[in-house]
Amino acid sequence: MDATTAMYVAQGIHGLAYGMVLFLLASGLTLIFGMMGILNMAHASFFMLSAYFCYQFQIWTGNFWLALLFAPVITGFFGILVERFLLRKVQRLGHIGQLILTAGLGLIILEGVKVIWGTESKPVLVPTYLQGLVNLAGMEYPVYRLFIIGISLILLIILSLILYKTRLGMVVRAAVSDADMVNALGINVPVVFMTVFGVGTWMAGVAGVVISPILTVFPGLADQVGMDAFIVVCVGGFGSIGGALLVSIICGLLNSYGVQFFSQLAPILIFIFMVVVLTIRPMGLFGERE
Amino acid sequence: MLLEVENLNTYYGESHVLQDMSVAVDAGEVVALLGRNGMGKSTTLKSIMGLVKPNSGTIKYKGTSIFGHPPYRVAKAGIGFVPEERRIFPNLPVLDNLRMGIKHGRHSSGGGRNPWDFERVYKHFPILKDRSNQKGSTLSGGEQQMLAIARTLMGNPDLLMIDEPTEGLSPVMTKEVRDVLAEISEVGVSILLVEHNLKVAMSLADRVYLMGKAHLGYTGTIEELDANPEIRARYLEV
Numbered sequence: 001m002d003a004t005t006a007m008y009v010a011q012g013i014h015g016l017a018y019g020m021v022l023f024l025l026a027s028g029l030t031l032i033f034g035m036m037g038i039l040n041m042a043h044a045s046f047f048m049l050s051a052y053f054c055y056q057f058q059i060w061t062g063n064f065w066l067a068l069l070f071a072p073v074i075t076g077f078f079g080i081l082v083e084r085f086l087l088r089k090v091q092r093l094g095h096i097g098q099l100i101l102t103a104g105l106g107l108i109i110l111e112g113v114k115v116i117w118g119t120e121s122k123p124v125l126v127p128t129y130l131q132g133l134v135n136l137a138g139m140e141y142p143v144y145r146l147f148i149i150g151i152s153l154i155l156l157i158i159l160s161l162i163l164y165k166t167r168l169g170m171v172v173r174a175a176v177s178d179a180d181m182v183n184a185l186g187i188n189v190p191v192v193f194m195t196v197f198g199v200g201t202w203m204a205g206v207a208g209v210v211i212s213p214i215l216t217v218f219p220g221l222a223d224q225v226g227m228d229a230f231i232v233v234c235v236g237g238f239g240s241i242g243g244a245l246l247v248s249i250i251c252g253l254l255n256s257y258g259v260q261f262f263s264q265l266a267p268i269l270i271f272i273f274m275v276v277v278l279t280i281r282p283m284g285l286f287g288e289r290e
Numbered sequence: 291m292l293l294e295v296e297n298l299n300t301y302y303g304e305s306h307v308l309q310d311m312s313v314a315v316d317a318g319e320v321v322a323l324l325g326r327n328g329m330g331k332s333t334t335l336k337s338i339m340g341l342v343k344p345n346s347g348t349i350k351y352k353g354t355s356i357f358g359h360p361p362y363r364v365a366k367a368g369i370g371f372v373p374e375e376r377r378i379f380p381n382l383p384v385l386d387n388l389r390m391g392i393k394h395g396r397h398s399s400g401g402g403r404n405p406w407d408f409e410r411v412y413k414h415f416p417i418l419k420d421r422s423n424q425k426g427s428t429l430s431g432g433e434q435q436m437l438a439i440a441r442t443l444m445g446n447p448d449l450l451m452i453d454e455p456t457e458g459l460s461p462v463m464t465k466e467v468r469d470v471l472a473e474i475s476e477v478g479v480s481i482l483l484v485e486h487n488l489k490v491a492m493s494l495a496d497r498v499y500l501m502g503k504a505h506l507g508y509t510g511t512i513e514e515l516d517a518n519p520e521i522r523a524r525y526l527e528v
């Protein structure tokens with residue numbers, strides 16, 4: 001394999017890995033928005049919080065796998081508490097109340113992690129067998145990126161099976177289009193909301209853990225990746241999982257190939273992409289409402 | 291009485307859209323709630339259902355208060371609601387729309403009637419069987435109305451509240467919907483019907499309530515309303 005091809009492949013794998021992490025983050029965001037009408041401003045903060053939990057777990061146990069298992073679960077549980085005891089209480093104030101609440105929560109998490117862990121970047125180490133390159137069919141691939149892609153694919157498959165093959169999934173999809181009507185048919189929608197919020201936050205937590213060895217853990221993490229996830233949800237269409245998947249991958253690839261070909265433009269390529277799509281389709285690629 | 295609503299008051303922000311509204315339905319009855327546009331008929335049904343929060347009043351179903359209950363509890367108690375906009379799930383196939391109506395942990399009710407299931411629903415609505423794998427959004431207006439009714443029946447309600455079921459339908463479809471409602475009533479489901487088509491309402495109902503702006507204007511049997519053109523002119527389109 002010549003050097004140029006190798007570089008393209010490496011960039012492709014990098015882009016795909018980042019895209020899949022974006023998907024883990026964006027799918028929760030888009031589901032929560034689609035069902036509950038809440039633009040969860042704290043979603044990326046949960047993502048960052050989980051990365052910090054991961055760092056802390058590794059300090060305590062020295063084990064990346066334990067961190068991967070527990071950090072997202074604790075984050076998801078925290079999300080459930082937030083939905084049950086905060087969001088539900090401000091429901092009658094309407095969407096503005098929920099927006100303010102989640103934005104405030106984002107700020108509290110941001111200041112909280114600074115107080116507890118300080119402002120400098122914290123490293124997260126992966127086991128040696130996940131480091132370096134692996135040779136497959138004559139090409140070299142970065143192992144940890146493949147690991148991210150693999151884990152995300154597994155979660156994507158599980159999520160799709162739940163959404164499209166179970167009664168809960170059917171209820172969630174129906175509620176994305178009309179939660180009040182689902183409620184009026186006798187289904188306990190508040191419990192479904194809480195479940196979706198918890199699962200969405202858990203997936204954000206998984207995203208936070210798997211990306212932490214690459215980006216390190218620092219207080220700006222939520223803003224940096226959160227903005228991309230927000231764009232994914234807008235462009236993919238609010239409430240659309242398929243849209244989130246497609247646009248996440250496009251964004252990931254734009255990101256990595258952008259750095260390679262137009263390094264000056266790279267940071268704004270995603271914004272240009274968003275403006276172009278939203279000009280043509282204001283409701284996003286797969287969205288039903290604006 | 292199966293359903294007893296008294297002195298219900300509901301606001302949308304500042305506007306007082308239900309003022310001491312009362313309505314009652316007895317077991318086995320078909321009751322029509324009529325009135326011009328914007329009087330508050332839909333709001334009455336939504337307030338009973340818990341989709342809109344009423345400020346005061348009493349709502350009793352089978353003798354127990356359901357005032358302030360969330361919609362899913364009202365539905366589980368045995369009230370089925372078919373809204374004016376039909377609100378079928380456009381992204382789900384017909385089959386899943388029907389599945390969404392099944393209330394788990396609530397089986398046959400109303401004194402040993404046959405429960406509604408797929409077989410029985412398909413017998414009454416053969417068109418839904420033909421279309422069972424099509425998305426809800428591909429159905430015509432009349433078919434969507436049938437689906438909305440059938441979906442609610444899957445939950446085996448004792449009381450069906452249905453809002454303007456023939457709105458926007460062709461005369462043929464209107465007659466089909468009317469006949470379906472007559473059949474449903476015949477098998478023992480009580481119905482609270484909001485309907486702008488006076489002929490349809492009169493052909494189904496035992497009693498009527500006529501709404502003036504935000505309040506109850508007149509109530510009586512169908513025969514009384516039939517004999518009273520002055521009341522009809524005051525509360526209904528002529």
Ligand SMILES: Nc1ncnc2c1ncn2[C@@H]1O[C@H](COP(=O)(O)OP(=O)(O)O)[C@@H](O)[C@H]1O
Binds near residue numbers: 307
């Ligand atoms: N969501 C809403 N917000 C504010 N006002 C509403 C809303 N829905 C209905 N209204 C108003 O409440 C009144 C009663 O409406 P509605 O119950 O839909 O009447 P009807 O079903 O008899 O036509 C009308 O004046 C209508 O404009």
Ligand SMILES: [Mg+2]
Binds near residue numbers: 331333374453
């Ligand atoms: Mg109405």
